[in-house]
Amino acid sequence: MKPDTSPAWPYPRWIAHRGAGQLAPENTLAAFRLGAALGYRMFECDAKLSADGVVFLMHDATLERTTNGQGPSAAQTWSTLSQLDAGSWHSKRFAGESLTTLADLATFCLAKGYHLNIEIKPNPGTEAPTGKAVAQLAARLWRQSPVPPLLTSFSTAALGAAQNEAPDLPRGLLLDTLWDGWLSSAQDLGCIAVVCHYPLWNAANVGMVHSAGMKCLSYTVNDRRDAQGLMDLGTDGIVTDRVDLFKPA
Numbered sequence: 001m002k003p004d005t006s007p008a009w010p011y012p013r014w015i016a017h018r019g020a021g022q023l024a025p026e027n028t029l030a031a032f033r034l035g036a037a038l039g040y041r042m043f044e045c046d047a048k049l050s051a052d053g054v055v056f057l058m059h060d061a062t063l064e065r066t067t068n069g070q071g072p073s074a075a076q077t078w079s080t081l082s083q084l085d086a087g088s089w090h091s092k093r094f095a096g097e098s099l100t101t102l103a104d105l106a107t108f109c110l111a112k113g114y115h116l117n118i119e120i121k122p123n124p125g126t127e128a129p130t131g132k133a134v135a136q137l138a139a140r141l142w143r144q145s146p147v148p149p150l151l152t153s154f155s156t157a158a159l160g161a162a163q164n165e166a167p168d169l170p171r172g173l174l175l176d177t178l179w180d181g182w183l184s185s186a187q188d189l190g191c192i193a194v195v196c197h198y199p200l201w202n203a204a205n206v207g208m209v210h211s212a213g214m215k216c217l218s219y220t221v222n223d224r225r226d227a228q229g230l231m232d233l234g235t236d237g238i239v240t241d242r243v244d245l246f247k248p249a
Contacts, residue, residue, distance in 0.1 A: 009215055009236060010115075010146075010147045011042055011115050011117075011147070011150065011237060012040075012041050012042045012115065012237075012248055013236065013237055013238060013248070013249075014040060014042070014237075014238055014240065014246055014248035015040075015042045015043065015044050015117055015217075015237060015238065015239045015240070016032075016035035016038075016040040016042070016043045016044065016239075016240065016243045017044050017219070017220050017239050017240055017241045017243075018031060018043075018044060018045060018046065018059065018241075019031025019032040019034070019035050019043055019045065020032070020034040020035040020038070020040075020243050021035075021222075021240060021241030021242060021243045021244075022241050023243060023244060024090065024094060025066065025086055025087045025089065025090040025094050025097050026059065026066060027045055027046055027057035027058055027059060027066075027086075027099075027100070028057075028086055028087060028094070028097045028098070028099065028100055029097075029100050029104065029105065029108060030087065030094055030097050032045075032105065032108060032109075032114075033108075034243075035243050036112065036114065038243045038244065038247075039247055039248050040114075040243055040248055041113075041114055041115060041248065042114065042115035042116065042117065043109070043114065043115070043116055043117070044116075044117040044119060044219075044239050045057050045102075045105060045116065045117070045118055045119065046058060046059040046119045046121040047102050047118050047119065047120055047121060047130075047134050048061075048073065048074070048121050048122060048123055048126075048130060049074065049122070049123065049126060049129065049130050049133055050073070050074070050076060050077055050078040050081055051074060051075055051076055051077050052077045052078055052079075053133065054077075054078035054081075054101060055101060055102040055103070055133055055134055055137050056078060056081060056099055056100065056101045056102065057099065057100050057101070057102065057105065058073055058099065058121070059121060060073075061073065061074070061123050061124060063076075063084065065089070066086055066089055067084040067085060067086045067089070067099065068084055068085045068088065068089075069081070069084045072123065073123065074123040074126065078101070081099050082098060082099060083098075084098065084099060085097070085098075086098055086099045102118065102134070102137060102138070102141075103137065103141060106138075106141040106142065110141070110142070110145060115147055115149070115150075116149040116150070117149065117150045117152060117172075117239070118134060118138060118149045118150070118151050118152070119152050119153060119174065120134050120151060120152070120153040120155065120158040120159070120162060121153070122153075122155055122158050127155045127157035127158045127161070128157050128158065128160070128161040129161070130158055130161075131153065131155070131157065131158030131159060131160065131161030131162040131165070132161040132162065132164070132165045134151065134158075134162060135151060135161070135162035135163075135165040135166035135169055136165050136166060138151065138166065138169055139165070139166035139168070139169055142169075148168075148169050148170060149169070149170075150170050150171070150172055150192075150193065151169055151170065151171050151172070152171065152172040152173070152174050152193070152195050153173075153174055154174040154175070154176065156173070156185055156189065159171055159173065159189045159191070160189060163189055163190055167190065170192045170193070171189055171190060171191045171192065171193075172186075172191050172192065172193035172194065172195045172215075172217065173185060173186040173189060173191050173193075173194050173195065174195045174196075174219075175194065175195065175196045175197065175200065176197045177197075177200070178196075178200055178205070182194070183208060183209070183212060186209075186212075186214060187212060187214075191214055192213075192214055192215060193214055193215040193216070193217050193236075193237070194209050194214055194215075194216060194217070195217040195218070195219060195237075195239075196216070196217070196218055196219075197218075197219060198218035198219065198220075198221050198226060198230060198238075201216060201218060201230060201233055201235060202233070203233060206233050206234055206235060210234070215236040215237065216233075216234070216235040216236050216237075217235065217236060217237035217238070217239065218230050218235055218237070218238050218239065219239040220239055220240060220241055221238045221239065221240050221242075222240055222241050222242045222245070224245070224246075227240075227246065
C-alpha cells in the first residue's frame with residue numbers, strides 16, 4: 001500500500017450532523033448552538049436554493065417534514081420560507097424556530113471558529129445552479145478564513161459546478177453506493193475527501209482513497225462499535241447524530 005500522500009487535514013474528526021443530530025430541529029441555528037454547547041467544533045448542513053436564489057438550509061425537497069409549510073421549497077421565495085415554523089415539529093421547546101440562510105450560519109461559525117461541511121443538496125433539476133451558488137457564496141463568506149468549508153454532494157453535476165466556480169474550495173464526493181467509477185470521479189472533481197455511508201468502508205477502499213491523496217469520511221455513525229471499527233480502519237472523519245454519546249476531544 002502506498003503511503004497517505006494527502007495534505008494536512010484541518011478538520012476535526014467528529015462532525016455534528018445537521019447541527020445537533022436529533023436533539024434539536026435539524027439545520028436551524030438552534031441546532032448548531034446546541035451542538036456547539038456539547039463540544040462540537042464542526043457541523044454538517046444541507047444547502048439549497050429558494051425560488052429567488054437565496055441559499056438556505058434544508059434537507060428535504062418539500063416542506064412538510066420539518067416545517068409548517070407545504071409543497072416544494074423551490075417554489076417559495078426566501079421571504080415566505082423565513083416566516084415558517086421550523087421547530088414545532090421537533091418539540092415544544094423549539095416552537096417558532098425559523099429556517100436559516102447559509103450566510104447566517106457562516107456568521108455564527110466564523111465568529112466562534114467553528115468548521116463547516118456544507119452538503120450541496122439541490123432541488124430536482126437545479127444541480128448545477130445550486131452547486132455554483134453555494135460555492136460562490138461560500139468563497140465570499142469565508143474569503144478571510146484560514147479554514148474554508150468542505151463542500152460535499154451526491155451530485156457530481158453540483159460538485160462540478162462548484163469546482164468551476166470556486167476551484168480553491170475543498171470538495172468531497174458523497175456516496176451511498178460504490179458505483180462504477182466513483183474513485184476516478186472523485187479525482188476528476190478535485191476532491192480532497194470521499195464521504196461514504198459507513199458500512200461501505202473496508203481496508204481496501206480506505207487504502208485506495210488514501211493512496212489517491214484523499215481522506216475517508218463516514219456518515220451517519222451512531223453506534224460506538226461502528227465508530228471504533230471505522231477508526232481502526234484508519235478513516236479520518238465521522239458524521240454523527242449522537243452528539244450526546246460521542247464527546248469530541
